């Protein structure tokens with residue numbers, strides 16, 4: 001967590017460092033951690049330049065009073081001199097299960113102790129302090145303290161709550177069963193603390209006295225349930241009453257026993273065949289006495305209104321089956337069946353490490369269009385993942401309302417559902433004559449912008465809402481620029497993330513797939529990690545990746561692992577197991593991302609080496625997706641694979657280096673160098689020796705990478721595979737290929753993520769801008785002209801000439817091509833960290849204006865908020881920036897006239913916090929300390945700024961306002 005660079009000192013009066021955003025294992029006040037040594041982290045804010053931390057102290061105590069000076073905390077780090085600290089791993093006495101711990105961080109500024117320092121107002125500043133808490137659940141994985149048993153509803157028919165009904169046509173063909181209801185009544189008095197620990201093999205929703213516990217959706221989340229099952233913790237103290245109480249749960253199949261993926265021979269029941277519940281309610285009284293209500297054979301079970309619920313197929317509520325009051329005290333449950341105990345195996349239980357899926361946004365109907373006597377199509381104006389909430393009045397007994405979902409409309413204004421493949425994505429409500437009903441499914445989600453409501457003669461926009469669901473990853477990034485279409489692209493990228501971060505990072509939310517594809521996630525991670533704090537989300541998914549590994553130690557193509565999807569990781573897919581931990585470490589500075597992953601990283605690279613002794617990766621390539629979905633000439637498979645091999649070996653070496661494992665680092669650096677040499681030897685020819693085209697298409701200094709595709713050059717340049725004296729020629733050839741194509745890309749999932757960053761870092765940001773702002777196929781902006789609100793799977797998912805592409809694989813909400821998002825932040829706006837920086841310790845601010853007139857990016861980094869804003873106006877380039885405490889920045893002011901540069905209106909460096917590093921032809925480079933700065937300079941950017949017009953939609957297949 002710390003580096004060794006010496007820190008500058010600051011004027012003694014500068015203090016007022018404020019720790020904030022305290023986190024425990026990357027979460028805010030987590031209720032129910034199972035970690036023995038959680039990471040306690042904080043961010044910093046300050047008002048003055050160079051106000052940097054020098055030392056911290058962390059105290060942890062059960063009694064918050066013990067955190068005060070002079071108190072006796074459980075653990076006290078004492079004052080630790082570490083200017084780079086982002087947090088500290090708890091290393092005190094063993095944490096107890098089911099206990100709340102309070103903790104306080106104190107941060108001293110670099111001026112000294114902080115004590116006695118003065119603020120601007122003259123008041124004593126003192127060190128900055130902030131307090132937070134975390135609470136343990138069951139410490140350790142599979143803790144032996146559990147007493148609950150797994151229980152379920154006995155599937156044999158139950159007369160009272162399960163009367164057969166006329167006209168019911170549940171999605172029988174799919175063999176879906178009614179959702180089990182499970183209840184347990186108990187008495188309690190004077191409870192002062194109640195915690196519910198709960199999980200399901202399947203999905204659960206729990207209520208205490210009719211009120212829902214927490215707001216998690218689709219809990220306990222998706223893992224390989226044969227390896228690991230998460231549980232969640234809820235504080236239900238406020239829901240208890242004196243006297244009779246009822247704990248009640250509804251279960252659904254979810255990923256456990258429902259439909260997942262696309263394999264027709266194994267469409268459902270991947271992990272189990274019927275859902276089960278496990279719960280413990282721990283009660284503490286005012287007198288300190290404790291009691292536990294746990295799932296066991298005393299629970300009563302039946303079924304009710306939810307006739308089936310499935311992630312892909314949808315959900316059916318038949319109100320005629322509603323068992324009114326079943327979740328409340330006073331309900332006569334004698335006619336229900338006793339629960340069936342399946343087992344009491346707790347070994348796989350783990351406290352969840354991420355925030356759950358929650359209902360994160362509600363979108364009103366934009367338009368409601370009548371398409372039949374009792375049928376309407378609703379446009380929510382945004383493609384999303386979630387479900388519809390519908391208010392219905394007076395639905396006759398047995399009358400049926402059907403809600404179908406789609407991402408697009410067909411030519412007749414009806415839903416286009418062919419691309420959902422076998423996902424029925426259909427929710428059904430069957431009435432019982434009640435005057436008012438609110439219908440919102442609880443155990444399914446769909447990918448849609450449009451919904452068709454069939455069965456209601458009238459539908460008002462006020463009666464229908466779309467509810468967006470996704471894993472709760474706090475938003476950390478913002479981007480804006482002068483081109484509204486590029487801003488809209490960024491919104492599409494954000495919605496792709498929201499729609500696909502649903503317990504695991506999925507490829508798409510709509511069709512019968514929704515799998516955690518590794519390559520999609522690795523190419524999108526840099527963008528995702530700018531938009532949101534995904535540290536906890538990926539901590540969980542890295543465990544899924546680990547769980548999914550093959551017996552030989554290889555990474556897979558999807559995680560959690562799913563029968564029916566080829567296991568053996570393909571190049572670029574399996575490599576995600578190496579790339580993702582490395583990127584998380586660089587972003588969040590938490591070395592556990594590397595220490596937990598390093599053995600698997602090594603095993604992966606070793607496996608490739610073992611099966612490919614000549615270092616050309618051609619064996620053990622799994623389903624080799626190569627540069628998936630690239631239009632035009634495919635990049636040779638061995639070129640893609642060997643480049644990935646070199647990259648994985650290199651990152652494994654760097655991970656070992658970061659962890660101080662020097663011998664391991666040397667071993668993998670050597671391997672990486674050997675693979676790079678083989679890459680050059682086998683696949684790189686100078687112009688005269690071009691094997692691929694036969695002709696000499698370059699001058700002697702030119703170079704051709706086998707296949708001569710854009711992705712070939714991008715991989716070689718991005719991964720540093722070429723000898724230094726060959727990179728210029730490779731950049732030239734790459735630029736030629738892009739220019740002669742449009743300028744346009746011919747890249748697939750792997751190449752696309754590299755295009756703008758590579759062009760930028762090799763001096764062709766102009767070309768990256770040309771690609772960014774292109775509006776014809778293939779381009780990022782083409783779909784926007786046709787009403788897209790999320791990034792498509794294919795560049796040409798729909799064209800005016802050909803209409804929809806083949807529905808077998810044509811999602812309109814895939815984030816892989818949205819990997820451009822990161823470059824908008826770090827290239828266009830120019831907010832980046834140096835390649836050697838970890839946890840935003842050293843920022844690099846280097847705007848790439850292109851023809852834009854302004855851009856900005858903000859990022860709540862792990863160290864504190866970083867921000868860049870620039871504008872070109874009247875021949876002046878203005879650049880504002882904020883560098884968080886504890887960081888510094890290298891600032892590239894784009895001007896050929898360094899003498900014109902001013903900082904806050906004066907000569908740069910007037911206050912000792914700005915130093916000129918270099919004056920280069922295109923920019924003057926400064927180093928600045930933490931704080932806020934405003935540079936101005938003569939605007940000599942070669943591209944003329946062009947004020948932008950809003951985009952005009954043409955030939956949209958998606959009606960309504962984009």
Ligand code: BGC
Nearest residue numbers: 507508513517519520625628
């Ligand atoms: C998914 C992709 C995935 C790919 C593997 C597709 O069906 O939607 O995003 O990476 O398969 O090639």
